[in-house]
Amino acid sequence: MAAKKSVTIEINSEIRDALIEEGARDAYKCYQCGKCSSICPWFQVGTYEFPVHRLGEETLLGLLASSEEKDELAREVDKIYRCVGCEACIDQCPLGVNIPKILRAARRILVDFGSYPETLKSVVQKLRNVANPLGESPERRGDWSSELNVPNYDSRLEYLYFSGCLPAYDVRLKKVANATVRLLQLAGVTFGILGEKENCCGEAVRRIGAEKVYQELTKRNIEVFNAVGVKKIITTSPHCYTTFKKEYPDFGGVFEVFHITQILARLIVEKKIVPQKAFKKKVVYHDPCTLGRQNSIYEEPRIVLRSIPELELVEVENFNHNLSVCCGAGSGGLWQDWQRDERIAEVRVNQLLATGAEVIAVACPYCLQMFEETIKSMGKTTPVLSVSEILYEACGEVF
Amino acid sequence: MEIVVCIKRVPQTAEAEVKVDPSGRDIVKDRLTFDINEADSYALEQAILLKEKYGGSVTAISLGPAEAEDTLRIALAKGADNALRIKEEDFTPLDGYKTALILYNIIKDLKYNVILTGCIATDDGYSQVGPIIAELLGIPHATLVTELEIKDEKAEVVRELEGGLLERLEINLPALFAVQTGINEPRYASLLAIRRAAKKEIKTLGGADIQGEVKSLSVLEKLYVPPVERRAEILSGSMDEISEKLVQIIKEKGLL
Structure with a gap:
């Protein structure tokens, strides 16, 4: 011994x-x-x-x-x-x-x-410099909406739609912002965007530990929101949602905040959006940590998906709702260079695919990016779509 | 072994949108993050590695504004024993020569066997400070150092040359080495060391501590963004041919 x-x-x-x-x-x-x-x-x-x-x-x-x-x-x-x-x-x-x-x-x-870690230093650098983690020019932040006829927000409009960084700049995620805007327009919701005045909400940088940069971004956003009279905000990302809702009040920014799935569920219940085109696929919904576990929004995305004709919604038994497994992108994880055999997303993708689903539905830009990249690296082709994109497709005949 | 390492606090511009300020001689810095100059971070690590191996002490020096004390505190947290800030505000404007002359005036009165600097600063890119300090002190130096070992009062260094060549030299100490990035793996500072560093003294020196006149040899006239040259070339052929041509162009431009 x-x-x-x-x-x-x-x-x-x-x-x-x-x-x-x-x-x-x-x-x-x-x-x-x-x-x-x-x-x-x-x-x-x-x-x-x-x-x-x-x-x-x-x-x-x-x-x-x-x-x-x-x-x-x-x-x-x-x-x-x-x-x-x-x-x-x-x-x-x-x-x-x-x-x-x-x-x-x-x-x-x-x-x-x-x-x-150096990779995270670079993210902090870009957020301080251009207020987005991609290092893109702030002047181009509103470009994604150029063909959509979205006005700049003013106080006569009910909502501010806050696209968030990835949907504003990333080629793939722009489609999510696009679908979101078209759905809101279809339902007659009045809303505007901030365009180049929008800054990152600061969620990731705060969780990385760069508190000063977070507070700079927060103060800038609150100033911009107040200057144009924002009262209600719709976000694409659960990360922006949670930051505006739970953390901005500490800095004097009190707004009514909605995640897009909450708005879409309500519009469906109120019959302002009625999906008519069949989406004949088996779809598994992944509960994003920040939307589900951290904000108890479990039902709304499912209400949206269930409203779609012929869509078969399946669940990851034992690992859904509050037991959903993270995609690995939060708190800076999106930018970390972990080894191939050290990827949280792969665990989750395997759970999602084991349901036999043909489509993975998500409600968070991070999850979407993480799953798409992971699925590709696993040599698979299962599409990952946001709830908004699926609903938009199911409303296809209307457009 | 007594080691002196010169470090500089610089704005991080590698991935930033850089704009020239209204003076036309500086960049707008209010949205930039600052950190230790990349090559200096390797010089600092090399200094600590030498101390760990051969004993002695490390003195970190920075010619910079008050904020450079943050950078010096990082050096203390990583293992430097002494830190010294020379007040940049007493000397601006600075060129490479004047910077080196000021540093020389301080270093000449310190004990040193090895002086380390980074091989280039990412902000002004002069690459002059190390060699000028060595010349003023009358000691040998090597630049672009990628390996550094000490044996019997001599240094064995490897330098990186153009075209992928390496040069091995034996240099008598005391000497100055301007190190290249990648020579080692810079360490993190531990929470324990950070707490300790918070209590250490950072000595400051200013204009009154430098004897004689220090003058620049050059004047910065203008800083500007080069005019954009528009050149587009559309490659044709099969995917393989296009890829091959593209690789060739990238190589020709020295990007690979």
Whole structure:
């Protein structure tokens, strides 16, 4: 039998206090039961060991990202940036310990010292510089709408449609913004956009730990919203939704916020949109973490899909609603260079495809991009469509 | 071994939209992020690696504005023992020569066996500071260093030349090395080291600490975005032919 190795741990209360100050107070609640580790998407990936249940204790002992050995420290920083903010751990935790927030505390300190992954530095750089993570020109932010006859928002219009960064610039995701606008126009909703005045909501950059850049973006958006008299906002992305709804009020920005699936479900119930064209496919709906688990919007996207003639809606048994598995794109995950066998999206795609679905329906630009790229790299061809795109197609004859 | 490393805080412009400010001699920086100059980050890492291997101490120096103290604090957190800021505000405008002359005036009174700098700054791209400091100190130097080992008071260095060639040199110490990116893998700073660094002193020196007159040899006249040359070429042929032609063009333009 091998001799027991004794390890001396030096407790560093200063690091603990610094982390607590940056928002890691929940560490005190953790009693290391381990439910978080077993629900974490990394547990399902299986090739990367992420002992989430130790993070609280590591925080209180002041051991988080504190190795004095270069390679070990690199592994510790990598660990802090493995969290994709899906919040499955919070959902399952008997005491609701906010693990992503504990990690964000460490991220904030690391970001201030430039001690975080280079790929994410580049994202922070672009967000500060041009207010979108793609590095595209702010002047071209409204170009996606040039043929759609969408007015700039003014207070006579009911809603501001906030496309978000990816739908504004990404060739594939522009189609989602496009379908959304056409549906709102069809239903007679009055709305406008901000065009080049729109800035990133700041959700990702805050979760990466660049709090100052987040607050700059937030303040700029609130100023713009207030200047044109915005009261109600429709978002494409659950990430913009949650940020406007739950985080902007802390900075004085109080608006009525809707995710597009909420608006579409209501328009269908009110019969303002009546899909008539059959969509004769087996469709599986993926609950995005930020829409479902984090904001309890489970039913609305399903109401939209069920309203479509001949669409067969299937579910990922045991892994839907609050147990849906993340696509891996949150909290900076979209820009991380993880190994091929370390991809959360692949786990989820396999679950989605196991239902026999011919189409994967999503309600978040991140999920769409993640799944499309992953499916392609897996050598498969299953289409990934947003709920808005499917509904738009089912209204095809109207256009 | 006593090691001095010169680092610079620069705006991150690689992926940014860069605009020239109304003075026509600087860029608009209010929407840019700042970080340690890329090559300097490798120089700093090399300094810490040398200290870990041979003992001694690392002194990081930055000629920059007050914000450069953030960069120096990062150096302290990564393993530098001393940090020194020379107040840029006392000396502007600066060219490569004047920068080197100021740094020389400070370094000459320090103990050093090895001086490290980055091989180029991403903001002004002069690549002059390292070699000029070495010349003023009367010590040998090597630029574009991609490997650096110390053996019996001598340095064995590898330099990167054009055309994929490498050059191996033996250089007597003390000497200055302007290192190339990729020479090592810069480390992160740990939370522990960050806390420690927060308490360390950053010494500041200014105009009064430099003897004699320091003058620039060049004057920046104008900074501008080059006029766009429009040239389009449509490639024809089969997919394979087009791909081959495209690769050829990319190679010719030196992009590969």
